[in-house]
Amino acid sequence: MVKEAKRAPQLPKQQLLILAVCRFAEPVAMTSVYPYIPEMIQSFNVRDDQVAKWAGLMSAVFSLSQCLTGIAWGRASDRFGRKPIILLALTCTMISSVMFGFSKSLVWAFITRSMQGLSNGNVGIIRTAVAELVPQRELQPRAFSVMPLVWNIGSIFGPSFGGSLVHPVERYPQLFGKIKVLEKFPFALPNMLISVIFLFGITSGFLFLHETLEERKSRPDYGLMLGKLLSAPCTRQRRRRRTWSSNEEEDPFLSGNSSEMSSPVTKPGVNVPPKQPRWADVFSRQSNINLLVYTFLAMHSVAYDQLLPIFMHYPVQSSKDPQVHLPWKFAGGFGIDSNRIGLLFTVYGVFGMLIQFFVFPTFARKYGVLNCLRACVLTFPLIYVATPFTALLPTDASRQGVMMGLMLIKCFCGIFAFPCSTILLTNSAASLKVLGTLNGVATSISAIGRAAGPALAGATFTAGVDIGYVVISWWTLAVVGIIGAVPVWSLVEMEGFGAIEDEDDDEDDELDDSDVFAAPTEPEPKTSALQSSGTHARKVSVATAPFEDVIGDESPSDSRQLTPATSRGSRDPSRRASLQLSRVASPIGLGPGVVPAGARRYSSDLGATRSGMGVGGTSYY
Template identity: 60%
Template sequence: MTSVFPYLPEMIESFNVPKDEVASWAGITSAVFSLSQALTGIFWGRASDRFGRKPVIIIGMLCIMLSSLLFGFSRSLAWAIAARAFAGSVNGNVGIIRTTVAELVPQKELQPRAFSVMPLVWTIGSIFGPGFGGALAKPAAKYPGLFGKSGFLKRYPFALPNIIASLFFLVGLAAGILFLKETLETKKHRRDYGRVLGRLLLRPFVRREPVKPHHDNEQTALLWGHSRSYSTSPSSDGNNKRSQGSLDRQAPPKYSEIFSKQSSINLLTYTLLALHSVAYDQLLPVFMHYPAQGSPTSGQNVQLPFKFGGGFGIDSNRIGLLYTLYGVCGMFIQFLIFPPVARSFGVLPCLKVVTIMFPIIYVATPFAVLMPTAISQQIAMFIVMVVKCFAVVFAFPCTTILLTNSAVSLRVLGTLNGVSTSISALGRAAGPAIGGWTFSIGVEKGYMIVPWWVLAACAVLGAFPVWWLVEMDGFGGNEDNESNTEVNDDLRSLDGDELSRSKPKTIENDASKHSATNEDLPTSLGDSTEHSKTVNGGSRIE
């Protein structure tokens, strides 16, 4: 998706759009994507609650791959806009993947690390996407020795980066089908033939460790054998089927359950954040590509410090390079800085700090063009981009964690994330449209600061709801307690004679206590489980 950014202004120009209108049409192209996403986000969220997370994610990836190819083969502005609208209508995966992460990791102390994975993956894509997008756009003109004789690439100058992007989608589809785990409670126990095939493919590469005839390991195996026989007895199977049937018959969550006070404030915060942040990201390549003014200190249209109307005048290759470096910095911040800082200071305090940073960043952005040389202009712009990257890397995961923890139960989480995708998409649609319109006005009047200062005002508005947020406990704690109680009940129900024969001393002591914790239980089961924690009734996190 990020491969589009560097060449979008050139693509719109190739449709014979005047330079002064490129920003407006770039904003409209981005807006229709988000507007279509807003109209279908709740549908995809509900579908994931009914049919499962995995099939909806797979279908979404397949459709986005097709939309990418349609966009690359665009021959007119209407075709490009229609392709982006189709891409938005099938792009419901963001909210569903957030739901999947939340269901895999309900523990609050692990959430900063878990919810930093999605932005980290996005950042990795931001490293390579703009790089090959800018480098491979219009290849016949850029590399005449290689592609100059290709009539196909001359006819479709923006097809190559989208074809390459489709290959990445194919890899993602294969990985999802073969290895993605279903997390919806009512569907996760069904047989997944894709994962079965994935395990078969991995079997030659997985080394099996021989079972050591150690006393503790024998006790562990015996105890787990009893546990399995207990949990898979006919009566237990009947109870499981009845329980799953009752879950399947659950009514859809009510809107009063979805839109609690904190959930509503989180949705407002997330929408306003998406509005100004996405508008900035869409507007920046247009600003970089817009022709440079002859001299920022000369000309009748220049009255410093506020009246100037030039851009950087750089091509898609250089824009792609800057975005690649931007992505590298983002990956470093995402992986090494965000998790420990969020754990140390808390998610909500971090969000409050970065929301104050956004208006300052936006106000400073247009002044980078006033530096005396082209290189110094690009260095100044890159510094601003890195600061913006720091704020974004903290803002979106923090908002996601707060929104997830505001859900009253796991039952509403899929729908809540679908709603967040739809509502935030309204902001993603409005932001680029506002940015493109104000950019055109600013260029016409000779005030390049206009679009950026409008975004700064939007960022100030978006900072206010953050101060009304309360960091909720989420549902992880309750789930852990319920899971722990079930395990202790299972241990107490085992036959006393069988336990006495195996003599697991620590287990006997723990089973007699009603206050056993998740940390105590696995270590008492033997050395083979000392690095695991039992959560959610059996799934383990290393």
């Protein structure tokens, strides 16, 4: 028998694209608030020197709220499926984002921002769906770069929306001058436009997104049915491909309704319940270290991104000011408005998109995700230390130019660090059954870092400018980055889930080879005499009649065992034991009880007729 060449695994591009469409609205909504949050807080009659503190607290409220529901979203996706929870979270985030745009007081802004955090549970769920779609380790850098790529594309549009569309009545009187609602709520327009993007993502997910949770795949999906109906006139009718289950032993050789003959025969009275994952399976040693690394990474990286607009919006302080004592004591910013800040963040996002798409997959495959992560965590503190000194440059162009360079370096490191950490965390999971819960835990724990980071940065920035040392906040982030780099050196690259599947495929190929049914070491005669008990038995030479039935007792001489050449030395002993095959009779058309207990009937369903009669075959157990 000639082995068929194994096809190289390929990315499920269509489903990854649908997940990207569903994900796109969230980064747009999250990053759109960066440019105008300082102006929004100022509109609530907050003093300029208190803006950074309240902005940090607002970001902390969002992350703490996300922490409260991260595990709940993950466990809900493990129970009800990835698709319905993704769509529910998108809907809730859309509603809360629109409500945030209509804020008229600081209290209402905090409430709606908290609602955004409570409903933002898609980070871990989409990450889990990607892991279930692409378990192969060699494809993970490309697959896990898709969602960060979407974030970077969203970070291009988000700051543009937020920076240019606030105060629309004042900026664009010809278009919006007569709309009283926008005059009363000057920060509502960006969120109203973003809600359209949310609706597009929700609709696309409902119509075309497939469920990735194994236990929910077999359930009817009316959204997919409607999507096929709507897209049928626009697409060519393709031959329907059969979807094989993960357990090959449960599949008949040909498609069709299964029958009693094609179902496995189990021992009477034996009921094996499915094994429920335990919390100990979620919190393995490598998973715990990865969670710690991810939390510190989110803490200082997100805090840096959210402190930058405040620093850029803060008034310029002249180097000739008597309160300035270089090189350490100064408390100035850039003094630019939200429109300019939005433009800088747009360039920031474009650069990140290019790095994510063209550079990251190649580097990650060549140097390894762990090595890339280690290089990035060593670079972050250097960027944080250098950032405040850009305010000392003499002109606006020099300040913004040097700052743009530092932002691009930080963007490069962030583009590498987060996907690498995600891949390492995913591969550290004990099984796919706990992956949704693990990513939910990661969302919740990292939310603590995302809450503590901006709150700490905002508080230290306010305290620093009060005493004249703006470097305090940035150097605090540098210290956090150094602490977060320590556990990275304890990480180990795990094999992930794709390696297990590949090993099983190799074992199946070995079983398909003809040497599996090779004759045993001792030669067997083609026929034997009748036994004294009267039972007819006929031993068959495999070389001449490999598929003839054998009737007789289950003696050791009747079994066909794998030779050492066909078994892998590294294979688990239980696996080798399960590959010891014994041929038994399997007459067709008879009810349960004929086939011995524990045997499995492999049937093509050719004889599954109403009369119960069919075609014979051979069973192995």
